[in-house]
Amino acid sequence: MILLKNKKIDSLKKLKDSIQTAIELEHATIPPYLTAMFSLANTKNTKIAGLIHSVVIEEMLHLTIACNLLNAIDGSPVLNEKGFVPTYPGPLPGGVESGLTVPIAKFSKSLVKDVFMVIEEPEHPIDIKISSNKLLANSDLKSQLEQRVSELEAKDNLTIGEYYEYITLLLEIYEIVAKLKGETIFCGAMSKQVVNPNWFPESELFAITDLETAKRAIEIIVDQGEGSTTDPFVEADIDGDTANEPAHYYRFGEIYAGKELIKDSSSEVGYSYGGDEIPFYANEVPNMTENPKMSDYSVNSLAYLNSKLFNYNYTNLLNSLHETFNGQPDKLSNAMGSMYALRLYALKLMALPDPNNPGFVAGPSYEYVVSQDLSESEKFSLEVAQE
Amino acid sequence: MSYLQTPRLTFSGRFQSDVSTVNNDPNHFNNATFQSSYQDFQDGKNANGWWNPTGTGNFRLIDLKIQSVTYLDGTSTKDPKKDPIIGMNIMDTDSRVAGKMVDLDSQQQMVSEIWGLIVRIGKGDSTYVKGDYEVAAFTNIWFNRSLDKKADSAAAATYQSQIKNLEWDIENVGSRYLKELMQTSKDSLSIQFTVDRYNGDHTSPEFTLGRMVGTIGPVFDEEPVHHIQGRQLFPSVSSVNYAMAIVDEKLSQVVLNFSNSLQFGIAPQAPIDIIDTEGKPETIATAQVGIIENANMTLAINTGTKENPNYVYLGAVNYNEPGWYEKDSGICTFDLSKENLELVQKNPLVILDYSTSQTNSLGLKQSATPMLEERKNYVVADTYVFRMNPEDTAHVKFYATEFGKPLANKSIVVNYDTANLLQGADNPTLGVPLSALIFTPAVKTDENGVAYMELNAADPGNPREFIDGQLYALNYSLEGSFFVDCNPINFISIMVFDKVAKDVIENPKWSDLQPTMQQYSNLYPIMSRGVFKLSNQEVVDKHAEILKFVFGKEVSDPNYMPVTRDLSRDKQQMILNYLEGIINDKQMNEAVAAK
Incomplete structure (x- = not known):
């Protein structure tokens, strides 16, 4: 209780x-x-x-x-x-x-x-x-x-x-x-x-x-x-x-x-x-690492990319709910759309090996991210990232 | 005019395109021969569901930063201290699902469109400008842009469109640029970007990401949405791609967009000094990805003829300067003297490989080889991708120009031409019956150089059997010239969907929907495994309300189903009527139960 x-x-x-x-x-x-x-x-x-x-x-x-x-x-x-x-x-x-x-x-x-x-x-x-x-x-x-x-x-x-x-x-x-x-x-x-x-x-x-x-x-x-x-x-x-x-x-x-x-x-x-x-x-049931965090993953991993996209979508969901409950009730449909999208991102994560834990898969972390702020810390140049 | 006018900004960073690829093979639409392995990743020589069978269709703007602004008066800065907008971001939505990237058809994948994208200018969770990206298809694709890459990764293409329904909140930003932009173009903005170096390797951490550089500028009335009404430069050699330019008469400048014109590859860089393992200093050669052109590219006006040219040089294309691509987005400006401003109105532009060398006796030897040349007369269909249903009418809007100015009273001739569609030997035949797409074969431009051609669709009668509707393509040219003179990449692609019998639409049974639902289930495993298995009647009936909601959405809504936007009007109505029936039955049962 x-x-x-x-x-x-x-x-x-x-x-x-x-x-x-x-x-x-x-x-x-x-x-x-x-x-x-x-x-x-x-x-x-x-x-x-x-x-x-x-x-x-x-x-x-x-x-x-x-x-x-x-x-x-x-x-x-x-x-x-x-x-x-x-x-x-x-x-x-x-x-x-x-x-x-x-x-x-x-x-x-x-x-x-x-x-x-x-x-x-x-x-x-x-x-x-x-x-x-x-x-x-x-x-x-x-x-x-x-x-x-x-x-x-x-x-x-x-x-x-x-x-x-x-x-x-x-x-x-x-x-x-x-x-x-x-x-x-x-x-x-x-x-x-x-x-x-x-x-x-x-x-x-x-x-x-x-x-x-x-x-x-x-x-x-x-x-x-x-x-x-x-x-x-x-x-x-x-x-x-x-x-x-x-x-x-x-x-x-x-x-x-x-x-x-x-x-x-x-x-x-x-x-x-x-x-x-x-x-x-x-x-x-996929063997997901408990309590995953975006920062657990190396910036140079697919798990990181998908974790970031999951969190970005989750943040969008909270933002649309905020709009919904602050005078724009029609935005509930946007929120629901993001709910379904959230599921797809989660499934993508759970299909990826956890780069830090052999035998485990990655998972969603539900972090509120302020969109592009993230990239400030990434700082890897376009070309370096490409190669 | 467009993004090439002032006030404009440039940006660069990355994008994500998580397109799904099971539908890349037209034969995968055939329910009768579909194998479950078509939902797996490509494996060696086994194509399976190609490189991204679990794609969502999402298209996102990622890590895009504003690199430079050019003010109304033509001055420019890259310094955030001078204008705080430098370093800020170009972002997509923060409060709904991502926009979607969608092919017109499995047999026309060369005009992928972006739907439901929101574009924001801002920083962190602050949004200063926000609007809706008008649906646009790419153009000027070339597959050998990056020589250090293979397949799709080697390709580049450009998108041009407008951002509409703008919301401005710039009071507290303190940006001169944003103030000028709002004053100049409050209702809509012009946006163009080049995408390339896409990563389609599902084992790479950069999977589904690619590079983007772009430009945003003002919109003025009476200009095309997806093209420049300006100067069109055509490649004369295979190592370059189409470019476009405008003559800004107010600033007396040529503004050239060279963002999708030069090749990338492993290029030599300046040698660097290092300390080797034994502690000794050493100079080593370096190479990294960069523009690999080695020509001395120079913009000129040709006041002579093609055979006997006479070049008036306007300046070098400084593609070697650091940041030319990522900071300037390949946009170059060339000042014009009063004389040259007059000359450029009546003569074609040309980009030359210009070099001089010392000869032993006579001094300087000049050599100038054209790399890109302007076509004096040009015509383009502004929107070149259409989805139509039987009895629909649509209009193609043409813009004809002569040296970038409206070309009035000129005929444009249009023909059927499926040569550039995907017509493999074992694929359904395209472009028949002709009777399902009727068009005006010739139209004449008005004083603005604009002409409208009417398209009328009829029922193609399911000629492709397992793929709905039929795909048509039209080429066009100015009377007396050829399609190659107006950039053949911009041919018109038209999807005409099949008709469904009225009584089937009105009283559909599950068996009427099943083939369509089975197809979606087969082709989009992320949907069928992740959310709704549409091929399962029980699942569809159980979720009738939500399915009716998404199948009934506006096609422009990013939540619209199907993501692929390849559902005909009639089948959509049939599905909605079926779902409505299920919902009514449920309510009826409930009412009976209540009694």
């Missing part, structure tokens, strides 16, 4: 900062999940790759929702800076130092168990649902909320679920206070809201314009990630169909167990990993 540093939120500005941290956190899970998924491309491990893919898509949705949320209260998401990308291996953004170290690594069952399942592990039953008839601002509600806030604030660290609960409570309190003055904190420009049925169903990605939509959006993030305490399945829109799918933690659980999660009355909790097999063909 991931524990986040508990930073007291006592202003709308700090609330915005904490949502920016949530954006960074949602993004930070994507490179490790993607890398594991890329390492399964063109192998027989299609079922596992499909499960990870479904999680990645939802993490991208969560990233989008978190950006919509920040825009809704007139904040400005920042995705186009070096500091936005965490260092791998390292802790997740906002996480406690002693916590989990997340690597960039090829797929393995231990990676799923020791890292992915830890990231997604739910803790306590958290019901952030507050039914809509309580929305009317009143002092009773406010003090009720404040009581839960002080409970959370008393904790040293927060789970991801608690972190989002904390944000939700603060949104609610600030909105009550604003409403009393005849104002609203949801004063962000509607034009900045990203809603795009080409990429995400409208039931999951919608404009956040008020407290109700904000809460519904956060609920999607938390539910898809953790599920509820009694039911590991959450409702999802799968290719246009409404269906139930396991929350992330249980989806990774399926991969680790090698079997699908099913309802099982013979089990104490009513569920078991007793369904169809999810096979893993380990010897087909």
Whole structure:
């Protein structure tokens, strides 16, 4: 289970900062999940790759929702800076130092168990649902909320679920206070809201314009990630169909167990990993060096060239997401185009021997590079490079 | 005029072209005979999928640096202290996928186009000028540019186009050059670059990279987009390639673009002093890659005739000076006296191998051998690559000139001519039926030297069987002259796609799409292995939404599918209708399930 540093939120500005941290956190899970998924491309491990893919898509949705949320209260998401990308291996953004170290690594069952399942592990039953008839601002509600806030604030660290609960409570309190003055904190420009049925169903990605939509959006993030305490399945829109799918933690659980999660009355909790097999063909996975860095490779190697191109494309992706979430929602399609391109660059890397480690292949490093700055350090003349 | 006018800048560095090569062999389009080994790298004598079967089509600008600027008044600098733009970069996109390099067809690979490229002038993550590169095909390709290289690596070609939809953010740069450029040409810019020394060895760290030198300058109305309306110099000897020039009357200069005209190879350099292994000083001979011409190249005006020339010398082409290629991009200027400015308007330019030697009795002996000579009259098709569908109409815009000035009221004659297309013995026959491409056989230029020729496409009826559509080529010349007098490399290439029956387009079944999807799966392994296996109905149905999105994109969008831009209008519609059907079925099922 991931524990986040508990930073007291006592202003709308700090609330915005904490949502920016949530954006960074949602993004930070994507490179490790993607890398594991890329390492399964063109192998027989299609079922596992499909499960990870479904999680990645939802993490991208969560990233989008978190950006919509920040825009809704007139904040400005920042995705186009070096500091936005965490260092791998390292802790997740906002996480406690002693916590989990997340690597960039090829797929393995231990990676799923020791890292992915830890990231997604739910803790306590958290019901952030507050039914809509309580929305009317009143002092009773406010003090009720404040009581839960002080409970959370008393904790040293927060789970991801608690972190989002904390944000939700603060949104609610600030909105009550604003409403009393005849104002609203949801004063962000509607034009900045990203809603795009080409990429995400409208039931999951919608404009956040008020407290109700904000809460519904956060609920999607938390539910898809953790599920509820009694039911590991959450409702999802799968290719246009409404269906139930396991929350992330249980989806990774399926991969680790090698079997699908099913309802099982013979089990104490009513569920078991007793369904169809999810096979893993380990010897087909390219043997990628863990936590590759562009600087690991000699400037005069194909691995370097492809690593640079991967990072350049990754940076373009973050730049286009930044544009998307800062007033140009149509740029989401550019970002998605770059997502697919990212995959091709990763596959090229994983097809190249790692020049430093015999028996290993190169891999993607997810570094934010400032385009042509790189060449400053390279300094090799055209002709020397040619020969 | 163009990039040869002021204010202009020069840049140099590298490019990446990650083209895919399985489709380089026309017979690989045949699904019936396709082998899985065609998706492998070339292996010794076994051509397989040629040298880059896993290419993405990406085209990128890499490590390009601005080397010099020339201001409106003709003065020039290479010093970053004088103008901060020196040392800055020419870059491609920073927020979407890379542009794409695309052949017109497997049987016409000599007009590769660049699609969806963004060009930026800036530094690091700062962008000062940004715009869209208008699709352009290369020209003036020659295969023996670099004598120290083989095959494609030995070749060079040039691209000329315009950068449009410009966004300027130059307030805080403090560059006189950028200010002048914006004042002169706010809406679009002219850009030309030469690409060469491409590395096609997939085991090399420089794989898919090549060298680029180029020039950016202003755009003025009524000029061609892809050519210079100026002076055209034709090679007279085999060691040089086409060059072009303008006469800048305001600055009284000849501005010559020699960037794709001279050969490279291992050339001797000045000897260097070293300390040998025994500690003794020694002078050793050196050689490195450089321009290997050894002629004394001199620009002149020929005021006589071809047979009895009379040369007025304008100056030497200083290709031996350090940085002439990488810093000046092969652009040379020659000042004209008032007299010579008049002479140059009425007489051809010539580049001579000029030498003098002492004779024993009579003093100096001059020798002057023409290496490049100007054609007085010239015509060129501005855009020379067309993709058409049955019932489409397109227009070829011709520019005719006499000594670089518009040539009015002159007939241009056009003919079918597939001689320069790739027509191997075992390849499908090209250029038939003639009835699928109708054109106006002769057009006359207006007072601006411009003429439009109409092209009308009909259904070729699938003459190539396993390759969609048919490829046509047209040559052209000014009435009374020959195609060789107007640079035969610039012939017009036209792809006319096949028609699909209306009821098939409207109600397509998977079996109608399958051959096309199978072909893409075969020819583009990076796509079929990396993203979507298009030959698999289950995969296509499952990803119907995203596929509909990319197949429905504007062809100019770098995310457009297929990357190769060789899908006919009818097949595109058929695929979109099929995907639409799948999506509707899904929604229907969902609605039923909800009840």
